[in-house]
Amino acid sequence: MSAPNMAFNRIQRELAEVAKASDAEKGIVSLEAKDGRLDHLTGVIKGPPSSPYEGGTYVLDIKIPPEYPFKPPEVKFATKVWHPNVSSVTGAICLDILRTNWAAAMTLRTVMISIQALLGSPVADDPQDAVVASQFKTNRSLFDSTAKYWATTYADAPSEVPEMKEKVAQMVAMGFNESDVRDTLSWSGWDVAKALEKLAPE
């Protein structure tokens, strides 16, 4: 069958393209084949500057369908991200070019650049994660600090959000799982009482 061949040929050239262009564009760190398989790749991008994600390193999980490039690659975040267009649970991305607006001329590099741009400018009207989106709309400062906290925690961003760290530590001391605590607190808008209610309903 010619399609997978075409897909693999393209992927190989796209890997080379990213390797060549990564110097010029600091945003994309790398694109690598997982275990030498060309249908499952790992991309790494930087959080865009002057955003809550600045300084973070985000890992993308890219699956290439056999019909590629007639079908878009399946891309999701492997790193947890607090973003209205990215599921905070699964990492699924809501981006038009990965669905209906996919074009064959797009490459993995352009896709990664688009995702990076998406991080920089969230679109709350077309959300993937309703909780994050409503927070983004109603309480922008809380959203920003939550996103920053997530970036620090999961994406190795240098900035610190001490009060959130404190709250997490406080609840972890109660005997809860740390990641569960983070998620729940984020979803409850850092209201410890609400979070407690969710984590321990009884």
Next chain:
Amino acid sequence: MAVDMKAAETFAIDLENPIKSIALNRDGSQVVAAGRNLLRILNIEDNRFVEKENLRFPNKRSNWNCASSDIVWNHVDESILASATTTGAVCLWNLSTPGNLVMTFSEQKRTVNRIAFHPSDASSLLSGSQDATIVLYDLRKQEKAMVYGCEEAVRDVRFNPHQNNQFAVCLENGNVKIFDMRKADTSERELTCHTGPVFQCDFHPSDRNLLATCGRGRCIKVWDMQDSGKSPTLQHVIPTIAHMGVIAWRPQRETYIAGTALTTDFSVNVWDLRRPYIPFASFEKHVKVVTTLMWRMDPHILMTGSQDGCLTHFTFQDAKRPADHVNPVGLDIGCYGDVAHACSQRIMDGYGHHGHHDKRGKKLASIFAESTSAAEDFPLNAVSSLSTFPHDSLKSLSMDWFVHSAKNYLLFGRSVSEMCTHNAAVAEKVGRIQVAQVWRIVGYLHAFSEGRAQKSGHSSGDNRIIHRYDSRGGTTYQNRKEDGLMQPQMPEGNLHDTTFQRSSRHPSAKDPPSGMMEPQSSNTGDFLFNEQTVFEEVDSPFVVAEPVDEESFHTLPTEGFQLRHELPDRAHACLTHDVEVVPGGRATTNANRNRIRSGSIGPDSETEDSLRLASLMPQVSGSSFLDFSDLVQESIQYHAEQGDVQTAVSLIIVLGDRIKGFFDEVLLEAYVLDYIDLLTRFQLYTVANEVIKLSQVSAVSELNQQSTTIHTSCNMCAKHLHSNGWYCTSCRKLTNCCSICQLPVRGLYVWCQGCSHGGHLDHVLEWMKKSSQCPTGCGHFCEYT
């Protein structure tokens, strides 16, 4: 000047071997002649050559490099000579050493056509060979210093006397290259001079911008090399009667150049650039081709060597002056039939004041030499009068008919008969009745063949002939049977065929030709009856010609006939006759019939045409098969030979495939090219292109595809793509890849005309199955139609 003018006169010496090349020493007192088995140095004395030295190759080598192709004398060191051999070796001779031959270089593989010493550097020797290389030897180091590569065999090399490091190279492909001695890899300039090999070039001795070249193409060309940025411009052309092999500028006379032809003409001519059409002086002494010529440092002395073995010393006072013996009268006819006539005032005066140029018609203008730009160039202050006669004053010369016909002939788009009728009308309108007649005949003949193709067509008058033929041959009964199938019974079928045969004869005799095409019904009894009577009246010779039939018909069984009329009998008689009568007798009756019919085809035409037609028709019947192609072919050939390629080519195009195979491709090509040439002369480019398109000659169709270059540019930086169409050297990117697989497209590339994106056909097809938008994501809803 070293040479005493008074002492010099024309003299020669026979060296008994063809001379290939000669060279003079610096002061012109000695000459060396080279050729096959020839390498001799001669002193030039007052009235004779005296042999000074015979250079000999050492014995062991005498066989392989004694055939010299060129010789040069070193003008810095008088004792040094160099000769080139046909084996590719270059030999260096020193007259002051015993044995003379000092060195042999064998760098080149094929004949060395020309060698040249650098004008000031005694140790540089250039050698150009048939193997497409030029080697520069350094004689001090005794080795090659440089090798210049060319893509073609080198015919001549020559140092530029005005520019120390420059030399010119004449190539076999018609180009001349200018090299800088120091740059071996590329030439400085290149100019295309001739259509075939360039045999020689010569830098002008005083004007540093001029370069003369001669080669295939029957002319000497003089180029202006002044602006090195621009391509050299052609300054002068001297037309000659044969391809020129040797040229040399005349020293101290700036506009004169001597030259001699490679074939045909054995004289040496000297032209004045200002009067290029007739040689200024001509030297005729040689009886074979002159291979080399040289001015002996003096504008009045020319030395030549010829294949007849003669080394000749010409002086100018012995030259013929052809220009003095011609009558300065010119006459030419333009393509539209305008006549121009120029005549020297000297001759006009001789005729007195008769004003003979007024005799033929309206005198348009009388222009004197000083008022025309062309005449200003002439050194002679000749006064001449020029008269032109417009074509409308001379009907016989007018070419209006040609233009009209060319514009109005229909060559495609309709049926053959329609086109023929139309073209006949066009030809008639311009008064070419015979051509009109030919068109008409071709139309009819073709209609016949068409009728044959559709055998069921009982309504066509052409069937008549077909049936007659079939029955006559006796072998093509099958055809008759097919026709008969249309009828319930065989005998009746015959009956109807034959009756129809007659019925259609009548209108052809009476009506204008178009009547023949009209459908007619033959099945009504009344009609048959009427026809019978008319037939007997009109075609009485036919009846007379067939008394035999009357007898034979009586012997035949009659059971199958419905005896309702006497006509069926006659019809049957025809059949029996056709089958039984010996071919010889048959042929005469046939001819008779045809004569009758042909006479009746064009009742309104001239007698001459009718006669011509009449003489053509028997040939038609003479062929065993109903094919008029050879008749038409003859007619076409007749017209072409009469110089009327228009009619010939138009006929060929109209008939197209029907006449294909009857003409030799070469002949056809010649016809079509001639017609195109004519059309171009009349600036009928549209018609010419139509002819190119419609002619089925491959060599002609190529005309419209030649010399069309499409330049492509990079779609990102708009830089021209030179080396290949898919990689831009400046962006270092592949251009115009398939937008789906992003590889260069080899083969079919489909574009969306709206957004100009596209790619491999199958990839785009697959993409369009899934999406209606452009695969590049440009947002365009692509439409591939």
